[in-house]
Amino acid sequence: MSTATIAGTAVELNDEGFFVDPTQWTRDIAIELAAADGIVSLTDQHWQVIDFMRKEYFEKGTGPTVRVLGKTSGVSVKDLYQLFPKGPAKMAARIAGIPKPKGCI
């Protein structure tokens, strides 16, 4: 675990770079994390996924799998991989400031 300063805010990250406390997350942090991961600007579709992931996390205690994202976020699996090329569940979860989703699917 380490403390990092992102977009002017001090946040706790685990060894893989996932948020330990999702309440420390801000939208400015997401923009900066995305840029560091190669996403130059977050589109409306990116935000749709990020907001959905955070909502699911706070409701269910874990982030959604790619299958759930594809079925219920309003963004198809194909588009998810285009939006988050380094693996949607993982990359989007990091940007959305929630722990890595636990599902296998």
Added chain:
Amino acid sequence: MSDNGKITKVSIIVSKGSLEGIYPALIMANGARAEGMEANLFFTFFGLDAIHQKRIDHIKVATVGNPGMHIPTLIGGLPGMSGIATHMMSKKMDGLDIPPIHEFIEMIADTGCGMYACKASVDMFGMTKSDFVEQVQDIITVGDFYDLAAGGQIIFT
């Protein structure tokens, strides 16, 4: 492998046509893509059933010669046993959010995983590309497969 020792590419061979023979490979391929790895699936021998239009929706659990079922072989061989076991397992998997094979194949193709059929097996079974679901990109030789798999890990299931 990448500089940090992480796996960045996998090519997974599916050689079996039973439910328990196919799912692990699909879960691994899907998981690899979700982690941002490059992934390919190569279907050979009875594994071709997993991409065969007429068989993809009728994949069954092997109840004979499968000690993991924990039922006597004679009982496992009774008519309908395989269907019952498949039904029970499919229900369980649905509860765990694991999709049926057909839907899983479509989803994995959408993740950008490559899907190929083995030429030797396709010829042996007298099949053609039109026998397969549309997600199958090509029928390739073993040499083509090794070219595709270059620089990554190969997993045989």
